[in-house]
Amino acid sequence: xxxxxxxxxxxxxxxVRFVVFIAGFPVLxxxxxxxxxxxxxxxxxxxxxxxSMAVWSGMGSAMFATGPQLAKERQSGWMxxxxxxxxxxxxxxxxxxxxxxxxxxxxxxxLILLGFGYGxxxxxxxxxxxxxxxxxxxxxxxxxLGLVIGLVFDGQTAQVAQMLTMVVLAFLGGIxxxxxxxxxxMQDIARALPSYHLAQLGxxxxxxxxxxxxxxxxxxxxxxxxGLIAVWRWRQESTxx
Amino acid sequence: xxxxxxxxxxxxxxxxxxVKVYHPDIKALDHVSFDIQPGxxxxxxxxxxxxxxxxxxxxxxxxxxxxxxxxxxxGSAAAAVAAGQIGGMLQTGGLPEAARVAELISLFxxxxxxxxxxxxxxxxxxxxxxxxxxxxxxSGGQTQRVRFALALAGNPELLFLDEPTAALDVAARRHFxxxxxxxxxxxxxxxxxxxxxxxxxxxxxxIIVVNHGRVIADGTPAxxxxxxxxxxxxxxxPAPDPSELLKLPGVSxxxxxxxxxxxxxxxxxDTLPALYALGHRIAGLEVGGGxxxxxxxxxxxxxxxxxxxxxx
Numbered sequence: 310x311x312x313x314x315x316x317x318x319x320x321x322x323x324x325v326r327f328v329v330f331i332a333g334f335p336v337l338x339x340x341x342x343x344x345x346x347x348x349x350x351x352x353x354x355x356x357x358x359x360x361s362m363a364v365w366s367g368m369g370s371a372m373f374a375t376g377p378q379l380a381k382e383r384q385s386g387w388m389x390x391x392x393x394x395x396x397x398x399x400x401x402x403x404x405x406x407x408x409x410x411x412x413x414x415x416x417x418x419x420l421i422l423l424g425f426g427y428g429x430x431x432x433x434x435x436x437x438x439x440x441x442x443x444x445x446x447x448x449x450x451x452x453x454l455g456l457v458i459g460l461v462f463d464g465q466t467a468q469v470a471q472m473l474t475m476v477v478l479a480f481l482g483g484i485x486x487x488x489x490x491x492x493x494x495m496q497d498i499a500r501a502l503p504s505y506h507l508a509q510l511g512x513x514x515x516x517x518x519x520x521x522x523x524x525x526x527x528x529x530x531x532x533x534x535x536g537l538i539a540v541w542r543w544r545q546e547s548t549x550x
Numbered sequence: 551x552x553x554x555x556x557x558x559x560x561x562x563x564x565x566x567x568x569v570k571v572y573h574p575d576i577k578a579l580d581h582v583s584f585d586i587q588p589g590x591x592x593x594x595x596x597x598x599x600x601x602x603x604x605x606x607x608x609x610x611x612x613x614x615x616x617x618x619x620x621x622x623x624x625g626s627a628a629a630a631v632a633a634g635q636i637g638g639m640l641q642t643g644g645l646p647e648a649a650r651v652a653e654l655i656s657l658f659x660x661x662x663x664x665x666x667x668x669x670x671x672x673x674x675x676x677x678x679x680x681x682x683x684x685x686x687x688x689s690g691g692q693t694q695r696v697r698f699a700l701a702l703a704g705n706p707e708l709l710f711l712d713e714p715t716a717a718l719d720v721a722a723r724r725h726f727x728x729x730x731x732x733x734x735x736x737x738x739x740x741x742x743x744x745x746x747x748x749x750x751x752x753x754x755x756x757i758i759v760v761n762h763g764r765v766i767a768d769g770t771p772a773x774x775x776x777x778x779x780x781x782x783x784x785x786x787x788p789a790p791d792p793s794e795l796l797k798l799p800g801v802s803x804x805x806x807x808x809x810x811x812x813x814x815x816x817x818x819x820d821t822l823p824a825l826y827a828l829g830h831r832i833a834g835l836e837v838g839g840g841x842x843x844x845x846x847x848x849x850x851x852x853x854x855x856x857x858x859x860x861x862x
Contacts, residue, residue, distance in 0.1 A: 312656075312657055312660035312661065313657060313661070316649065316653060316654075316656075316657045319649075319653065320646065320647070320648040320649050321648075323648040324648050378646075381647075382644070382646055384644075385642075385643070385644025385645075385646075386640060386642040386643040386644050387643065387644050387645060387646050389612060389640055389642075389643065390638075390640060390643045390697070390700065392611075392612060392631075393610045393611070393612065393631055393636070393637075393638040393640070394631070394634075394658060394661050394662070394700075394704075395631060395632055395633065395634040395661050395662060395704070396661055397632060547612075
């Protein structure tokens with residue numbers, strides 16, 4: 310399994326689209342907007358945005374491990390080749406999950422450095438650690454979401470589906486615009502989305518507030534629900550294919 | 551050189567009365583039965599759509615048969631895959647982008663626990679010069695050779711190759727079959743699908759011919775070729791005498807329609823001189839046959855089961 314994990318990580322880091330996605334895009338946004346003055350709920354814009362961009366980067370990295378890449382590899386026949394090699398489906402999935410979690414690290418480190426160096430965010434080491442833990446566990450439903458996209462869509466449409474999902478989740482989750490600025494209807498929708506709960510956990514971690522059990526439960530529920538869809542699709546494909 | 555350690559005796563593949571139905575009216579496999587013994591090199595010969603890939607996918611555990619029994623090395627296909635006992639080169643199989651050839655080979659060697667050295671794999675597949683190449687920069691033939699290396703990584707007891715030479719040029723093809731021969735010599739049981747009679751004849755110790763999801767012949771290449779060597783001679787001659795024509799060497803069948811004559815022969819080289827020696831005027835002679843399609847017609851029209859010799 311570690312051989313497979315290493316193989317997949319090397320491939321991801323060579324992928325230009327992935328590097329732009331996890332690093333280029335959030336860094337650029339941070340450089341543009343972090344200098345705005347103002348505070349909200351005791352956090353500076355620079356601190357809020359550091360968390361927002363880390364969540365965006367983490368969501369993207371987590372979904373990249375599967376998502377369009379999986380769709381393409383199902384189509385090309387690579388997944389079938391793997392299925393006749395001695396790597397079981399559960400081990401494959403664990404490796405994919407580990408890949409998604411490990412790949413959020415570079416984007417996270419970059420944004421923390423940027424937040425500290427450029428945004429003058431002051432944060433105790435303990436809070437950084439809590440934020441890291443929140444992101445690491447909190448992106449699990451997004452890994453599974455990528456799996457569902459990769460299993461449901463084909464090679465061409467998965468890319469579009471992934472981008473749309475990311476953008477919708479980010480906007481409604483309050484990552485690009487503050488949640489409180491959204492119309493009420495959208496706020497109701499937002500409260501159902503995993504991106505909203507992950508961002509809330511992130512901001513709570515940085516502000517030193519209680520993280521909020523309801524957010525954790527919501528993310529866990531998403532992971533389980535998406536996991537069931539993924540298993541169903543996986544079974545469907547391996548029996549009829 | 552590596553050698554395989556065989557488990558208990560018994561067929562490497564047992565395919566018993568296997569049916570695979572995709573659509574209510576399409577039977578990809580229609581009550582197919584055969585055993586493959588350890589050490590055999592078997593060709594699954596048939597035209598496109600005959601059911602070859604479905605049969606191989608079923609043996610690899612990629613498809614579940616609608617009914618019938620499939621035993622691989624004495625157990626289920628899934629168990630053989632999990633134990634790393636089988637290697638498979640599928641008909642279609644893209645390689646994952648952004649990987650180098652050497653990385654792919656290293657991955658498969660680790661999945662199969664280092665059963666064959668990298669150097670040996672590169673040589674067997676004929677890709678020594680491609681180790682550092684990125685997958686995206688491989689041609690179709692190069693991709694196919696890399697996939698061959700991956701299928702061999704576990705030094706499998708049983709190797710499945712589904713139309714393995716489709717994208718290879720003549721030189722690569724020759725190298726490929728030399729490597730298969732070497733692997734078979736080390737004790738690996740090989741099953742390959744092809745729609746070329748010559749390829750099956752030159753590289754297999756046994757040929758199973760399938761068409762429309764059924765086994766229509768199963769025997770040594772010599773037996774299969776004897777039947778498929780049937781040629782059809784068409785000509786016209788004034789007032790043909792069927793009984794005279796039937797006595798010509800090799801002739802199995804004569805059809806007369808006015809002046810037009812159709813003769814089927816297994817020994818065209820002997821029939822033709824004898825035909826001319828009769829001294830009749832022969833006009834418009836055509837010799838048909840030789841292709842797989844013709845061979846299939848010949849095989850199908852032979853009494854069913856005539857070439858079902860068991861290879862034990």
